Amino acid sequence: MNNPDSASLNSSSLNIGIIGLGAIGCLLSSQMPKGFNVFALPSKTNLKSVDFQLDKYDQSSHYSIPVWQDERLDVIIICCKATQCLSALALWQHAIDQHSQIVLLQNGMGQHELIASKLPNNTIFAASTTEGAYKKEVAHKKDNDDNNKNNYQQHIVHAGQGITHWGYYSGPNKASKPTLKLDLSQLEGQHKWHNHIEEILFAKLALNAVINPLTVKYYCHNGDLLRNQAMTQELEDLCLETERFFTAMKWPLDFNLTEKVKFIAELTAKNLSSMLQDIQAKRETEIDFINGYLLNKANKINYNLPLHQKLFEHIKSLQRS
Ligand SMILES: NC(=O)C1=CN([C@@H]2O[C@H](COP(=O)(O)OP(=O)(O)OC[C@H]3O[C@@H](n4cnc5c(N)ncnc54)[C@H](OP(=O)(O)O)[C@@H]3O)[C@@H](O)[C@H]2O)C=CC1
Numbered sequence: 001m002n003n004p005d006s007a008s009l010n011s012s013s014l015n016i017g018i019i020g021l022g023a024i025g026c027l028l029s030s031q032m033p034k035g036f037n038v039f040a041l042p043s044k045t046n047l048k049s050v051d052f053q054l055d056k057y058d059q060s061s062h063y064s065i066p067v068w069q070d071e072r073l074d075v076i077i078i079c080c081k082a083t084q085c086l087s088a089l090a091l092w093q094h095a096i097d098q099h100s101q102i103v104l105l106q107n108g109m110g111q112h113e114l115i116a117s118k119l120p121n122n123t124i125f126a127a128s129t130t131e132g133a134y135k136k137e138v139a140h141k142k143d144n145d146d147n148n149k150n151n152y153q154q155h156i157v158h159a160g161q162g163i164t165h166w167g168y169y170s171g172p173n174k175a176s177k178p179t180l181k182l183d184l185s186q187l188e189g190q191h192k193w194h195n196h197i198e199e200i201l202f203a204k205l206a207l208n209a210v211i212n213p214l215t216v217k218y219y220c221h222n223g224d225l226l227r228n229q230a231m232t233q234e235l236e237d238l239c240l241e242t243e244r245f246f247t248a249m250k251w252p253l254d255f256n257l258t259e260k261v262k263f264i265a266e267l268t269a270k271n272l273s274s275m276l277q278d279i280q281a282k283r284e285t286e287i288d289f290i291n292g293y294l295l296n297k298a299n300k301i302n303y304n305l306p307l308h309q310k311l312f313e314h315i316k317s318l319q320r321s
């Protein structure tokens, strides 16, 4: 289902800002139709544009997204990691006015509450994607001092097609169920409006909280979790602990978690989880917003999650080393 009311808005006159031009931010900006006014809000504020090559369906295309100058932004989509949301907001706070709709597009949970508390007058939406994309390399960096134009060239690979769900999260006019100004039907790829986006966020959280830390613990591809009896047993135990906690919290999970985790691990058998990729690249992981989010909520009701706790401490110790 598409966002019901947005089609009546003239999307081409909208100004869309994208904070975080990494793998998903670049992919999403490439999915905006020509004629949309899309502006980049990257981590390097001195750029004039963010330029990237995107490989998808065996084709390479080049994109150049102008960096936001002072345009009024109707919709701002935050595409950085959950851990980076607060600093990204601080960096680009001046680009946000109270009419800007904010969309958070990350794995994990907790960042929505943090951002909503910083922007109580803005309507917040959440999005979650099963698309797969990665940054191949920084091909080159051009500095043209003559016209003071700096371009930062990235190479993004769209590795797996998926679906992006969008939905209302929070805001000052909750009762009126505000709709997103962006008409999702005009975007390339699969984009769907969801009336209860928390369901999607919680489902992704449960999957990530099992697959990601286990692949780090065993330093393995997703599918390898199912090739060893002891590892599979641990995966099943972790699924059970997670499912029981979701039930205790009355969080939605309308599928059998063990079956779903096994299905996704098999479907993505040759993939390295995003958490393992972060560990390998010595980047901060999203553990605080995945297993850490569960532990935080569990602490508040004196609920024990021993398996999550152990994995959390393990990943944290790896991050420190
Ligand atoms: N990649 C994928 O296939 C998938 C990713 N996701 C989720 O999507 C989210 C984004 O992931 P992904 O695109 O892979 O991550 P990336 O690391 O590729 O991109 C994050 C981007 O945010 C930028 N950024 C960091 N801090 C700031 C800041 N203060 N202001 C502006 N920009 C900032 C980074 O810039 P810099 O590099 O300069 O720090 C980087 O370009 C994550 O939550 C991830 O879990 C979900 C499904 C699939």
Ligand SMILES: CC(C)(CO)C(=O)C(=O)O
Residues within 6 Å of the ligand: 107, 207, 208, 211, 212, 222, 264, 268, 271, 272, 273, 274, 275
């Ligand atoms: C579902 C999974 C585990 C697939 O790799 C993922 O979303 C991730 O790596 O973050």
